[in-house]
Amino acid sequence: MYGTSRRLKIKMIKKIIVSVSLLAAAISPVFAQVGVSVDVSASTEVTTPRDAASGQASGKRDSASGQATGKRQYAPVRIIKEVGREIKDIRVDVKNEVDTMRAEVKDEIKTMRVDIKGDLEVRRAAVAAELKAKREDLRKEIDTKRDEMKTKIDAKREQLKERLKGIRDEKKKETVEKMDQRLDEINNNQTEHALSILEKLSSAVERIISRADKAAERGLDVIAARAAIDAAEAAIASADAAVKVQAGKTYKINVTTEAELRAAVKAAHDALKADLKKIHESVKAAYEAVRKAATTLAQIPRVDNDSDSDLDPNDPSSTQ
Structure with a gap:
């Protein structure tokens, strides 16, 4: 849009230059004629006093010379x-032509705006x-993974x-089983929470x-904004992919001996915590x-x- 308006302004300036050139061409012969007439009248004025001083010119001649001089004085x-x-x-012609060009440029801009608006919609x-x-596909894939899990x-x-x-120890057995179940619940809840945040970010x-x-429709420069949008x-x-992988994970408590139960539970918990931290970082980056x-x-x-008042102030078609 910005480039198109610039081309239209250049086109209009070229037309005005042509009009001014035509004006100069029309005036120059006329001023040349004025210069000749002024030179002739000036020479006549010099001759007439000289004839009067020498006494050589007759009354009729002076009268005729005076009449000729008078005519030459009125000619310019x-x-x-x-x-x-x-x-x-x-x-008047130049003004009319400029007004016509402005109207044409304005109509062209309006037409382009309508076309651009339709394309943008x-x-x-x-x-x-x-x-x-994309959101629906991701949701379906995660739901499928959860069913498989x-x-x-x-x-x-x-x-x-x-x-x-x-x-x-039956109490220890029960505690380990609850922890195993709790780890899966935490993973499910955290991946669901991350997915919800990413859906909101996608809407944003x-x-x-x-x-x-x-903004682009109104001719504003949005190149930097487009690059930032692509990065977002x-x-x-990237965060979607990480959440998708995390939703398919489960954490096993490797039971060996009763003495190693606490360490086994902690290892599974730490592994989940580390993975969820990565998810958190990817969502935060998004x-x-x-x-x-x-x-x-x-x-x-x-x-x-x-508002249309936000048009380029240097664009003649926007200040009518």
Whole structure:
């Protein structure tokens, strides 16, 4: 949009230069004629006093010379008036041509805005549909993984019960079984929480894209904002992949002896904690990327002002 407006301004300036050139071409012969007339009248004025001083010119000759001189004195006045009328007519023609060009440029800009607006609306709808489809696909994949994990978790718990048969302390057995179940619940809850945050971030990116499109429609420079949006989308995609992998994990408590029960439980818990920390970091990185995209867009002057008064002040078609 910005490049198109610049081309239109250049086109208009070229037309004005042509009009001024035509004006100069029309005026130059007239001023040349004025110069000749003034020279003749000047020479006549010099000759007439000289003839009077020498006494050689007769009364009739003086009278005829006076009449001729008078006519020559009035000739430049007529020419200047004619030049004035011609200049006035040319100015009117130039003004009319400029007004016509402004109207044409304005109409072209309006037409381009309508076309661009239609294209951007289609793009917004496509972006929204694409983001929604991605979220739905991710949700389905994670739900599928969780269904698959139920079978694995049940098998894991049966194995744990078999290993705990060698432990005499029933209270310890019960504690270990509860911890095994708790680890799976924590993982499920944390991955669900991360997924919920990423869905909100994805919706935020969709709104940022919409704002950037509207700003681009009005000719604002959104190159930096587009780059930040791309980075945010990449960060969200990376976090999505990490959450998807984490949703398919389970943590086994390796029971060996009764003395090693505490260490086995701690090892499983530490492994879960380390993995969830990575998920947290990836989600945080996605959040920061989205925040940067929003901040970069907000730094563009008049980005959220939809008024037509925000047009380029140097664009003659916007100041009528």
